Amino acid sequence: MNLSEEQRRARLLKSRAERLPGIKKQFEESQRVQAGGGVDKFEEVQNRNFNSNFKAGGKDEKLVKKAKKPAKTPAKKNTKQVEAEKRKVNLSVSAKKGDMMHHQRMLSQDVNAQATQHIIGVPVNKSRYNGYGGEQVTNAKLKQMRPDPESVRIIPIGGVGEFGIGKNMTLVEYKGEMLVIDMGVLFAGEDYPGVNYLIPDIKYLEDNISKVKAICFTHAHLDHIGACRHLLPKFGNLVPIYGTDFTLGMIKKQMSELEDVPEMNYISVDPFKHEKIQVSEHLSVEFIHTLHSIPGNTAIVVRTPNGLIYFSGDWRHEERPMGIQTDYERIDEIVAKEGVDLMVNESTNIDSPGRHPHSEYDVGENLGKVMDHYVNGRVIISCFSSQISRIELVLKEAAARGRKVAFSGFSMINNVEVALRAKAIKVPKDTIVKMEDIIKMPDEKVCIVCTGSQGELNAVLNRMVTGAHKYIKIKSTDTIVFSSNPIPGNEPHVVNTVDGLLREGAQVIQNGKTHLTNIGPLHLSGHAYYEDHVDFVTRLHPTNYLPYHGEFYMLEHNAEMAENVIGIERSRILVADDGDIVELTPDKKIRKAGRIHAGNKLFDDADQPVHEAVVKDRIHISREGIFVIVLTLSKKNGRLMKTPDIVSRAFIYLDNSEELIGKIRHYLRQKTDKSVSTDPEMKVLKEEIKEDITHILFDATGHTPIVIPVINKV
Numbered sequence: 001m002n003l004s005e006e007q008r009r010a011r012l013l014k015s016r017a018e019r020l021p022g023i024k025k026q027f028e029e030s031q032r033v034q035a036g037g038g039v040d041k042f043e044e045v046q047n048r049n050f051n052s053n054f055k056a057g058g059k060d061e062k063l064v065k066k067a068k069k070p071a072k073t074p075a076k077k078n079t080k081q082v083e084a085e086k087r088k089v090n091l092s093v094s095a096k097k098g099d100m101m102h103h104q105r106m107l108s109q110d111v112n113a114q115a116t117q118h119i120i121g122v123p124v125n126k127s128r129y130n131g132y133g134g135e136q137v138t139n140a141k142l143k144q145m146r147p148d149p150e151s152v153r154i155i156p157i158g159g160v161g162e163f164g165i166g167k168n169m170t171l172v173e174y175k176g177e178m179l180v181i182d183m184g185v186l187f188a189g190e191d192y193p194g195v196n197y198l199i200p201d202i203k204y205l206e207d208n209i210s211k212v213k214a215i216c217f218t219h220a221h222l223d224h225i226g227a228c229r230h231l232l233p234k235f236g237n238l239v240p241i242y243g244t245d246f247t248l249g250m251i252k253k254q255m256s257e258l259e260d261v262p263e264m265n266y267i268s269v270d271p272f273k274h275e276k277i278q279v280s281e282h283l284s285v286e287f288i289h290t291l292h293s294i295p296g297n298t299a300i301v302v303r304t305p306n307g308l309i310y311f312s313g314d315w316r317h318e319e320r321p322m323g324i325q326t327d328y329e330r331i332d333e334i335v336a337k338e339g340v341d342l343m344v345n346e347s348t349n350i351d352s353p354g355r356h357p358h359s360e361y362d363v364g365e366n367l368g369k370v371m372d373h374y375v376n377g378r379v380i381i382s383c384f385s386s387q388i389s390r391i392e393l394v395l396k397e398a399a400a401r402g403r404k405v406a407f408s409g410f411s412m413i414n415n416v417e418v419a420l421r422a423k424a425i426k427v428p429k430d431t432i433v434k435m436e437d438i439i440k441m442p443d444e445k446v447c448i449v450c451t452g453s454q455g456e457l458n459a460v461l462n463r464m465v466t467g468a469h470k471y472i473k474i475k476s477t478d479t480i481v482f483s484s485n486p487i488p489g490n491e492p493h494v495v496n497t498v499d500g501l502l503r504e505g506a507q508v509i510q511n512g513k514t515h516l517t518n519i520g521p522l523h524l525s526g527h528a529y530y531e532d533h534v535d536f537v538t539r540l541h542p543t544n545y546l547p548y549h550g551e552f553y554m555l556e557h558n559a560e561m562a563e564n565v566i567g568i569e570r571s572r573i574l575v576a577d578d579g580d581i582v583e584l585t586p587d588k589k590i591r592k593a594g595r596i597h598a599g600n601k602l603f604d605d606a607d608q609p610v611h612e613a614v615v616k617d618r619i620h621i622s623r624e625g626i627f628v629i630v631l632t633l634s635k636k637n638g639r640l641m642k643t644p645d646i647v648s649r650a651f652i653y654l655d656n657s658e659e660l661i662g663k664i665r666h667y668l669r670q671k672t673d674k675s676v677s678t679d680p681e682m683k684v685l686k687e688e689i690k691e692d693i694t695h696i697l698f699d700a701t702g703h704t705p706i707v708i709p710v711i712n713k714v
């Protein structure tokens with residue numbers, strides 16, 4: 001039988017109408033039973049959201065008594081116990097204490113699980129590349145390990161096996177000479193309420209601060225330089241800091257935002273000079289120009305007494321690059337003349353099959369096509385603020401079509417400024433205009449480059465949607481290009497922004513959705529794909545291999561590629577965790593040799609530290625809420641002077657909870673009557689009130705908010 005949609009809906013409504021009175025009756029009856037009978041009580045229940053079984057005479061009174069049955073032969077009590085017994089108030093709650101404790105235990109496990117995703121003790125690592133033959137290393141075994149004093153130690157302080165990608169920081173150490181590579185941040189996800197980012201805990205370096213001979217930066221992405229403002233000042237102004245012009249420019253910009261800008265020893269490096277920089281008696285570094293999605297990107301070669309380490313940094317391969325090709329010539333020369341004893345290689349896109357299918361130029365051309373196709377309206381392009389080459393291409397394509405370009409977003413404007421100063425970007429004449437000027441121009445002359453491609457609520461794109469942006473409100477003639485891919489985890493936010501734009505009637509063009517508009521690709525990832533890795537590792541022909549820059553599965557897949565495709569022996573590949581000491585021995589083997597302290601420091605969006613305990617409280621409150629009771633007691637006799645104040649936040653709405661509040665007030669009156677206490681801090685009373693109130697609240701709501709009793713004595 002074929003029913004039309006209308007017929008189906010009519011039938012559905014009819015059957016629901018027929019069933020409704022029955023369902024309603026059933027529901028009412030069940031409520032009546034729960035409330036312990038009587039129409040009055042039924043109505044009370046209807047007005048409240050919580051289960052009310054604790055009334056004297058209610059059906060659960062029996063249960064309460066049962067739970068409170070005394071032990072068979074009570075042992076002799078000490079005075080403290082007797083006193084506590086005297087102060088006890090009959091709570092008349094129905095939920096057993098065991099239920100509540102179970103709830104609290106589960107809650108605390110959940111909160112801990114959520115709040116410790118980034119915390120590192122000795123992590124579980126039974127990978128066959130773990131350096132211990134796939135066996136989990138124990139603290140006892142770690143203690144027994146004897147470091148080889150002749151070996152070079154490579155220690156990831158952050159950036160390997162993280163929950164997310166970031167916090168990159170690696171230490172190379174030889175006989176008390178230390179070289180640090182990168183100091184990155186990791187942006188915390190929504191599981192960490194109120195935490196903006198994490199940086200590596202550098203206790204080990206702080207304990208050895210005088211041994212740090214140099215700090216090198218591979219490139220200016222925040223996952224490599226973002227922790228500078230917190231960490232660099234700890235090293236004083238003598239330690240040389242090496243990087244390319246653009247990288248140092250970005251670091252200096254970051255440092256200039258500090259209240260006291262520290263004097264630092266910045267040394268600019270030109271990677272095309274192939275200079276060997278002797279940073280200490282035994283260690284030297286050489287910066288190698290490689291391609292990535294930011295100007296001034298490099299790999300770093302570290303020469304040590306035990307061999308040469310190629311530290312890949314972030315990289316991608318392009319057949320037709322913008323600017324200068326990766327310095328393959330120099331790399332080939334090093335491989336031929338010296339050989340690579342250890343390759344530390346990034347892992348970001350190891351799960352992406354094949355090779356990069358297109359180049360940055362294709363992206364630029366496609367952005368030009370958008371301007372041609374949507375010729376009468378404004379074109380708004382959203383991308384990562386560090387995509388300087390992309391921005392250069394937008395300027396070129398816009399200039400060729402007589403459009404002017406304005407930038408919006410704090411980091412976007414900052415980065416363009418640094419790029420201009422470091423001469424990392426070429427700008428066509430009279431193309432860049434200020435935001436306040438571009439809005440006066442006709443729409444077909446306007447191109448805006450902005451942040452917000454990840455759907456960040458407070459970024460420019462979202463503010464343009466909601467009308468909160470100072471200059472731009474999205475209109476139906478606008479075309480918005482997402483020249484990026486959502487970072488895993490950000491997809492729902494991106495969808496939200498796209499929906500907002502579409503609701504305004506605008507045209508939205510996203511990378512990866514070429515079939516909708518026939519324009520694309522509009523983004524190019526900054527990291528090599530699987531086959532690019534195969535080619536490059538084959539080219540470097542390393543003796544030993546250490547995957548880095550990735551979550552655990554990426555490291556593992558990178559290691560598998562090295563063993564199965566390249567043919568590096570399993571014993572010469574290690575999957576390390578933050579804090580693991582990797583030794584490159586004089587006979588050019590690698591092994592694990594213990595751990596240093598590794599961990600995280602958490603910061604909020606005002607760059608202020610956040611303690612782990614605070615994060616746990618926030619998670620707890622977000623799930624269960626907070627409940628504050630303020631008591632005013634007489635100094636003389638400990639009695640209540642006035643009705644207790646009760647504050648409930650993120651828990652229950654007090655106006656709807658009169659009975660529960662009444663019960664709590666009643667309890668507090670009884671409790672304070674019984675406690676003519678000599679305890680000046682009222683510590684015991686507070687503890688007991690906290691415990692009892694938690695029990696009452698759990699009984700009524702099934703939740704255990706954080707209960708805070710405050711006692712004033714007057």
Ligand SMILES: [Zn+2]
Nearest residue numbers: 219221292314
């Ligand atoms: Zn990068």
Ligand SMILES: [Zn+2]
Nearest residue numbers: 221223224314
């Ligand atoms: Zn990176």
